[in-house]
Amino acid sequence: MGxxxxxxxxxxxxxxxxTNSFEEMSAEVVGNSSSNGEGVTPPKETRIVFSTERDIDxxxxxxxxxxxxxxxxxxxxxxxxxxxxxxxxxxxxxRGTQRRLIGFARATSDHAFNATIWDVVVHPDFQAKGLGKAxxxxxxxxxxxxxxxxxxxxxxxxxxxxxxxxxxxxxPEGIKGMFWYPQ
Amino acid sequence: MGxxxxxxxxxxxxxxxxTNSFEEMSAEVVGNSSSNGEGVTPPKETRIVFSTERDIDxxxxxxxxxxxxxxxxxxxxxxxxxxxxxxxxxxxxxRGTQRRLIGFARATSDHAFNATIWDVVVHPDFQAKGLGKAxxxxxxxxxxxxxxxxxxxxxxxxxxxxxxxxxxxxxPEGIKGMFWYPQ
Ligand SMILES: CC(C)(COP(=O)(O)OP(=O)(O)OC[C@H]1O[C@@H](n2cnc3c(N)ncnc32)[C@H](O)[C@@H]1OP(=O)(O)O)[C@@H](O)C(=O)NCCC(=O)NCCS
Ligand SMILES: CC(C)(COP(=O)(O)OP(=O)(O)OC[C@H]1O[C@@H](n2cnc3c(N)ncnc32)[C@H](O)[C@@H]1OP(=O)(O)O)[C@@H](O)C(=O)NCCC(=O)NCCS
Numbered sequence: 439m440g441x442x443x444x445x446x447x448x449x450x451x452x453x454x455x456x457t458n459s460f461e462e463m464s465a466e467v468v469g470n471s472s473s474n475g476e477g478v479t480p481p482k483e484t485r486i487v488f489s490t491e492r493d494i495d496x497x498x499x500x501x502x503x504x505x506x507x508x509x510x511x512x513x514x515x516x517x518x519x520x521x522x523x524x525x526x527x528x529x530x531x532x533r534g535t536q537r538r539l540i541g542f543a544r545a546t547s548d549h550a551f552n553a554t555i556w557d558v559v560v561h562p563d564f565q566a567k568g569l570g571k572a573x574x575x576x577x578x579x580x581x582x583x584x585x586x587x588x589x590x591x592x593x594x595x596x597x598x599x600x601x602x603x604x605x606x607x608x609x610p611e612g613i614k615g616m617f618w619y620p621q
Numbered sequence: 622m623g624x625x626x627x628x629x630x631x632x633x634x635x636x637x638x639x640t641n642s643f644e645e646m647s648a649e650v651v652g653n654s655s656s657n658g659e660g661v662t663p664p665k666e667t668r669i670v671f672s673t674e675r676d677i678d679x680x681x682x683x684x685x686x687x688x689x690x691x692x693x694x695x696x697x698x699x700x701x702x703x704x705x706x707x708x709x710x711x712x713x714x715x716r717g718t719q720r721r722l723i724g725f726a727r728a729t730s731d732h733a734f735n736a737t738i739w740d741v742v743v744h745p746d747f748q749a750k751g752l753g754k755a756x757x758x759x760x761x762x763x764x765x766x767x768x769x770x771x772x773x774x775x776x777x778x779x780x781x782x783x784x785x786x787x788x789x790x791x792x793p794e795g796i797k798g799m800f801w802y803p804q
Contacts, residue, residue, distance in 0.1 A: 511734070519733035522707075546729045546737065550702035551694070554729065554737050554773075578801065588800065590737075592773060595795035606799040612778035615798020616789040617771065618761065 485532045486540075486569065488576045492526050498539045505561050520544065524553060524584075527577045529560070529569065540564045541573045545581060545589075553581050555591040574604050592617075668715045669723075669752065671759045675709050681722045689742050703727065707736060707767075710760045712743070712752065723747045724756045728764060728772075736764050738774040757787050775800075 496513045504510070520526055529541030540561040547553035555577060560570045581589055592615050593601050598608055609615075679696045687693070703709055712724030723744040730736035738760060743753045764772055775798050776784050781791055792798075 515733040519731040519735075522730070522732035524705075544731070546731050546735060547705070548702040548727070548729050548739070549705035550698040552702075552729060552737075552739060554735075556731070556735060582803075590775060590801070591799050593797045593799050595797070598797050598799070601799050604801070605804040606801050608797040608799050610800050610802075613798060613800070614776045614778065614781050614791040615796060616774050616776050616781070616784050616791050617793050617796070618773070618787070618789050619793075620765075621788040 483533070486572070487530045487532050487537075488573070489528050489530065490526060490580060491528070492520055494520065494526070494528060494539070499542060502539055502542060502559060502561055503557075506559050508559070522546075523556075524549060525577065525580055527573060527580065529573045529576075531564070541569060543573055543577050545577065547581075547584075547586060549584070549586075551586070552588045552590065553586045555589065558591075558597075570600060571604060574601075578604070666716070669755070670713045670715050670720075671756070672711050672713065673709060673763060674711070675703055677703065677709070677711060677722070682725060685722055685725060685742060685744055686740075688744050691742070705729075706739075707732060708760065708763055710756060710763065712756050712759075714747070724752060726756055726760050728760065730764075730767075730769060732767070734769070735771045735773065736769045738772065741774075741780075753783060754787060757784075761787070 496516055499516065500510065500513065523544040524547035525545040527541075527543045528539060531538045531540050541559065541564070543555060543558040545553045545555045555574075558570070558574065560573065578589065591601065591606065593606070593608070602608075679699055682699065683693065683696065706727040707730035708728040710724075710726045711722060714721045714723050724742065724747070726738060726741040728736045728738045738757075741753070741757065743756065761772065774784065774789065776789070776791070785791075
């Protein structure tokens with residue numbers, strides 16, 4: 439499939455893991471790296487890989503969003519939103535030749551000053567292992583490389599602290615996030 | 622100029638004014654409407670006209686932003702931001718054949734679910750006459766016509782009440798606007 443070709447020819451892996459623990463790496467780790475100097479690649483080596491590839495199976499994405507209890511959205515609109523997002527970031531568990539979508543985030547932007555991050559999600563099986571933070575780091579790195587200076591988001595109350603650990607500040611200088619509801 | 626052709630062939634005027642007062646109109650008012658049934662069009666009739674045309678003189682826009690004390694931004698980036706905004710709304714004072722840029726707003730979006738409004742400004746000479754509200758109504762109408770359900774913005778503390786008058790709510794259900802600052 440075209441997907442895998444793109445994937446492995448321009449790997450954007452930043453993290454590698456065995457079972458539960460994972461290391462963040464600046465080097466590319468996709469390929470048959472022997473993982474711990476013992477010269478042996480275990481058959482079930484697990485890697486966490488990041489991508490900005492937009493060729494996402496929408497049903498797989500829906501499954502991921504279902505897993506955290508988000509209400510379903512028309513796939514037609516999800517497709518449109520992905521096409522028109524400035525950045526789409528996915529996180530995959532790769533074991534041998536199999537891959538599983540375990541994280542997602544996207545950002546809208548004017549391509550110049552502002553970006554706004556939406557729909558950050560990590561599959562419950564993979565939460566609380568630092569992977570949400572790794573995904574966000576990946577997103578921020580990509581946005582910075584595009585010279586976006588103002589990175590924003592709207593955080594549900596239970597994840598405000600999650601974003602704080604990454605350097606996000608709520609209501610800086612009294613700036614308020616506002617949502618419009620027809621009167 | 623192409624600008625005027627587009628302008629008058631697809632008028633999107635929603636407001637008409639004489640000196641200070643103005644009326645919002647659902648009908649198109651651009652053209653030589655005799656304004657109050659007396660059958661006379663005064664030579665200095667003033668109309669306020671709205672547009673989504675992106676062919677904006679960047680120096681005129683810079684002047685408008687200067688007038689409210691915003692710090693200058695590289696025009697190259699302003700141009701890019703305008704190109705990549707989902708919606709660009711301008712407000713003009715039209716007197717005879719002259720036009721003057723007196724208001725501006727733009728929105729980024731994923732074209733499906735979310736839009737975020739940025740850079741809302743009304744020239745000081747025209748503030749506190751209801752024109753900011755009219756501009757925002759125009760923006761909201763355009764976003765709604767594109768089926769955007771979630772309209773958001775980040776409001777400076779001194780304009781939170783301005784947006785409240787239009788139905789914007791700060792921190793609904795505890796959702797927090799957050800800005801990223803590199804640690
Ligand atoms: C929010 C979410 C993306 C976090 O992903 P994660 O992989 O569990 O987070 P991490 O393990 O990388 O945590 C990173 C840091 O944030 C903290 N953290 C994680 N989730 C948190 C939460 N819900 N509240 C407060 N802190 C949290 C961790 O303790 C960790 O702190 P540390 O760096 O000091 O150790 C994930 O829980 C999720 O997908 N939730 C459901 C969807 C959701 O609510 N998305 C946000 C919508 S606005
Ligand atoms: C904010 C701004 C766009 C408002 O435009 P305006 O044309 O003066 O506003 P309007 O006359 O349409 O006011 C509409 C309503 O908001 C209220 N309002 C206007 N400015 C306000 C302010 N700064 N604070 C509180 N309320 C305000 C008005 O009283 C009016 O209320 P009403 O409908 O109950 O009578 C304009 O003042 C401006 O350009 N300011 C400088 C740039 C700026 O700060 N932009 C916002 C950046 S986040």
